[in-house]
Amino acid sequence: MALIVHGGAWAIPDDQVAAHVAGCEAARAAGWQRLQAGGSALDAVEAAVRVMEDDPIFDAGTGSVLTSTGTVELDAALMDGRTLRYGSVAGLRRIRNPITLARHVLTGPATMLVGPGAEEFAAAVGMPFCANEDLIVERERQLWLEWKAQGAPPPPPASGHDTVGAIALDRAGNLVAANSTGGTPFKLPGRVGDTPLIGCGLYATPAGAAVCTGWGESITRVALARRVVELLEDGIGPQEAAEVGIRLLGELVPEGRGGVIVLTPDGTVGLAWNTPRMAYAYINGRGEVRSGV
Numbered sequence: 001m002a003l004i005v006h007g008g009a010w011a012i013p014d015d016q017v018a019a020h021v022a023g024c025e026a027a028r029a030a031g032w033q034r035l036q037a038g039g040s041a042l043d044a045v046e047a048a049v050r051v052m053e054d055d056p057i058f059d060a061g062t063g064s065v066l067t068s069t070g071t072v073e074l075d076a077a078l079m080d081g082r083t084l085r086y087g088s089v090a091g092l093r094r095i096r097n098p099i100t101l102a103r104h105v106l107t108g109p110a111t112m113l114v115g116p117g118a119e120e121f122a123a124a125v126g127m128p129f130c131a132n133e134d135l136i137v138e139r140e141r142q143l144w145l146e147w148k149a150q151g152a153p154p155p156p157p158a159s160g161h162d163t164v165g166a167i168a169l170d171r172a173g174n175l176v177a178a179n180s181t182g183g184t185p186f187k188l189p190g191r192v193g194d195t196p197l198i199g200c201g202l203y204a205t206p207a208g209a210a211v212c213t214g215w216g217e218s219i220t221r222v223a224l225a226r227r228v229v230e231l232l233e234d235g236i237g238p239q240e241a242a243e244v245g246i247r248l249l250g251e252l253v254p255e256g257r258g259g260v261i262v263l264t265p266d267g268t269v270g271l272a273w274n275t276p277r278m279a280y281a282y283i284n285g286r287g288e289v290r291s292g293v
Helices: 014-036 041-054 098-106 115-124 138-149 216-221 224-233 238-252
Strands: 002-010 074-080 086-092 112-114 164-169 175-181 202-205 208-214 258-263 269-273 277-283 289-292
Touching (some): 002 014, 002 041, 002 258, 014 164, 014 289, 074 202, 098 175, 164 208, 224 258, 258 277
Parallel strands (some): 002 208, 086 112
Antiparallel strands (some): 208 258, 277 289
């Protein structure tokens, strides 16, 4: 068994580092508890990501960045490495834990649902709703007000908070990748980045899994997650695959910024980023426990 999580790749401020690491460690603990209890990799990543969605320090669920109109819109996805099945959701405004809705979508009949249709499906499967205002924290409200007071200038591509994600390896040897995000600060309503796009924000096969974080538009342009998993399929180790993937991101899209976490069926992890920091925590197949930025 093994588990790795990330809490976003960006310029995490010094005064937020401890909270980001603690949040990743809490997510790791929740996912690991599921694995130790005999749960599936799917159970573990859902549990880990829900912890980060509920932690207001992260740009996922409660605490997400605001759109240009001052609302929250959420995206999430999961992919099962054994079956290649996936569930993806985008543009959610009234769902506190998008990762759980993505898991419902994974069971079919659809594979990706967006906006009102996704929320209608959420009602059909019995998920609770919240007010959009319940997802907004004062930190993000103040940032939005400051941005509006400055005349709403276009934000730099890789600014602000970012995605959270997890990959788990269970006792049966299956890998599952998952992620969740509120997107980029002051994005246009309806904007969708790499997070819910299979092959871009995440990908999983029997050979390994990758979950990305960073400026979504650049990650999508190079289909980063699929590129990294292809390197694993070619026999390259997870750490080298992560580093090559991030190097390619910067070479193919010079302004491309992001990070990636990787896990293989033997429980070996890989992680790399070209942003100032990326929060992470993991327990690998040898039982080594690490966290940091």
